[in-house]
Amino acid sequence: MREDTISAISTSLGEGGIGIVRMSGKEAFSIARKIFEKKIKKTEPENYKLNYGNIKDPETGKMIDEVLVSFMSAPYTYTREDVVEINCHGGIVPLKRILDLTLRQGARLADPGEFTFRAFMNGRLDLSQAEAVIDIIRARTETAGEVAVSQVEGKLSQKINLIKDEIERILTLIEVNIDFPEEDIEETQQEQLTESMKEMIEEIKQILKTAEQGKVIREGIKTAIIGKPNVGKSSLLNALLKEQRAIVTEIPGTTRDLLEEVINIKGLPLKVIDTAGIRHTSDRVEKIGVEKAQGLISESDLILFILDAHSGIEEEDRNIIEMIKGKKSIVIINKIDLVRQETVDHLEKEITTAPILKASIKFERGVKELEEEIAALFFEKGIPEVESVLISNTRHKVSLEKSKEFLEEALRGMEEGLTPDLVTIDLKCSWEALGEITGENLDEKIISKIFSEFCIGK
Numbered sequence: 001m002r003e004d005t006i007s008a009i010s011t012s013l014g015e016g017g018i019g020i021v022r023m024s025g026k027e028a029f030s031i032a033r034k035i036f037e038k039k040i041k042k043t044e045p046e047n048y049k050l051n052y053g054n055i056k057d058p059e060t061g062k063m064i065d066e067v068l069v070s071f072m073s074a075p076y077t078y079t080r081e082d083v084v085e086i087n088c089h090g091g092i093v094p095l096k097r098i099l100d101l102t103l104r105q106g107a108r109l110a111d112p113g114e115f116t117f118r119a120f121m122n123g124r125l126d127l128s129q130a131e132a133v134i135d136i137i138r139a140r141t142e143t144a145g146e147v148a149v150s151q152v153e154g155k156l157s158q159k160i161n162l163i164k165d166e167i168e169r170i171l172t173l174i175e176v177n178i179d180f181p182e183e184d185i186e187e188t189q190q191e192q193l194t195e196s197m198k199e200m201i202e203e204i205k206q207i208l209k210t211a212e213q214g215k216v217i218r219e220g221i222k223t224a225i226i227g228k229p230n231v232g233k234s235s236l237l238n239a240l241l242k243e244q245r246a247i248v249t250e251i252p253g254t255t256r257d258l259l260e261e262v263i264n265i266k267g268l269p270l271k272v273i274d275t276a277g278i279r280h281t282s283d284r285v286e287k288i289g290v291e292k293a294q295g296l297i298s299e300s301d302l303i304l305f306i307l308d309a310h311s312g313i314e315e316e317d318r319n320i321i322e323m324i325k326g327k328k329s330i331v332i333i334n335k336i337d338l339v340r341q342e343t344v345d346h347l348e349k350e351i352t353t354a355p356i357l358k359a360s361i362k363f364e365r366g367v368k369e370l371e372e373e374i375a376a377l378f379f380e381k382g383i384p385e386v387e388s389v390l391i392s393n394t395r396h397k398v399s400l401e402k403s404k405e406f407l408e409e410a411l412r413g414m415e416e417g418l419t420p421d422l423v424t425i426d427l428k429c430s431w432e433a434l435g436e437i438t439g440e441n442l443d444e445k446i447i448s449k450i451f452s453e454f455c456i457g458k
Contacts, residue, residue, distance in 0.1 A: 005031065006114055007107035009095050010457035016090030021098045022457060023086075023107055024079045024115055029071060031105045032084040034058050035098075036069050047071050055086065055098055064101065065094040079115055080122035113454025120439065120451075126157050127439025127447065131393060134454050135218060143267035144217050147390055156396070159207065159389045160434050163200050163403075167431045170196060174420045174427070190414065197411040204404040207389055214392030216301075216378050220262065220269035223374075224296045226324075227306035228316040232334040235361045236306065237261065237274040240371075266375040273300075302374065303329035305354070310338045313350055321353065329354040330373055336360050395450075399436040406430035 005025025011018070023031060038045055038053040045051040048070070055064040068087040077083040088094045103109060111117075113134070120130045132151035139145035150156075170193055225233045240263050259274040275296060297303060303324045307317060331351050336344050337360040348356055357373055359366025391397055410426035435441035 005107045006110035007102040008110035008457040019090035019095040021086040023084045028082045028084045079118040113451035117451045140269040210390045211397045214390045218392035220271045221301045223302040224300040225304045231306040231308040232361045239367045306332045403430045403433035
């Protein structure tokens with residue numbers, strides 16, 4: 001563990017009311033005292049309080065900015081080290097000048113995620129909690145934020161540690177039998193051990209069931225709006241955004257490139273991409289857009305396929321229907337205000353591969369129903385309560401699956417009468433797989449990679 005003092009800008013660079021330069025490490029206080037001059041000079045800066053004064057260059061005596069500085073002593077800080085936070089005016093110039101001043105006085109520029117890495121290494125957070133910190137920062141919806149906060153609070157860690165404790169208890173009982181073979185495991189005790197293993201396997205299965213939904217809440221639903229030109233794709237994007245983001249005209253081929261926006265649908269982040277109309281074209285620029293739209297179909301989690309009720313199903317539509325077979329999709333029959341009900345009924349009968357929604361996007365008819373349909377498609381029973389344990393990280397899912405498989409092997413070994421030492425191998429592997437989630441049994445290179453994805457200053 002590094003023991004030097006690190007410094008970084010912890011707020012976004014740009015214009016704002018407040019910006020923060022943060023330091024952590026054993027020299028944080030002494031560096032701060034060199035550059036901070038309290039307004040009331042007779043008193044020393046107080047711990048865990050905001051101290052009003054100026055930041056000055058100790059070499060020139062020149063004032064850099066008027067600030068509020070907080071001194072926080074270890075171990076009651078984010079990193080469990082001495083921490084200083086300098087609250088200055090939120091502009092690029094004062095922030096960079098103050099950061100440069102801390103570096104000249106002996107601090108080192110923090111690596112990405114190094115403050116949280118130190119919190120992890122000093123035992124304030126386990127790895128799953130540390131990963132959730134970046135999820136809070138990146139959350140695009142309230143639901144995603146709540147899931148991340150619940151993991152920072154340790155709800156997943158608590159569940160994982162309970163299973164680990166039970167595996168340790170079983171291991172202890174079996175290893176007693178290995179060390180003292182005359183103390184045979186009684187039949188009733190063996191039944192209790194196998195029953196306990198079954199319960200743990202079931203618990204892990206229940207957690208794994210939340211993986212797909214958790215991933216959707218954390219990462220969003222990559223959604224492509226597709227259809228032939230001039231069916232209402234850009235109008236749908238604007239209606240979902242509730243603003244005029246995409247250009248809408250009656251001229252086919254107006255959209256020539258992919259236009260991506262993140263929309264909050266019932267607490268779900270929907271990464272919606274408006275695509276070029278799929279059709280045969282000799283226009284080189286439009287052709288590139290069409291190719292991008294076709295390629296996007298295989299990459300998307302959800303396809304919103306728009307049909308024009310007035311023109312009916314044409315060759316381009318049939319080609320698209322073939323492309324989206326097997327994909328999670330919703331068919332939107334648009335412009336129903338221009339046709340009779342019998343025409344809409346006929347179109348419905350021709351579509352059998354996906355849910356159908358009737359709309360007049362121009363008049364915002366069917367937009368709310370579409371939002372309901374999207375939420376139901378990914379969450380049949382509604383978005384789960386954040387109070388329950390929800391896994392949203394692929395790494396956690398992989399480790400849980402490994403742990404479950406090793407537990408199943410251990411259970412088979414017990415039931416088939418394998419020697420205790422063979423059973424303990426699988427139990428230990430299961431325990432270690434769970435430890436990967438909290439960071440106890442994970443390669444240092446993987447841990448470093450996880451923290452390298454954080455922003456500098458967190």
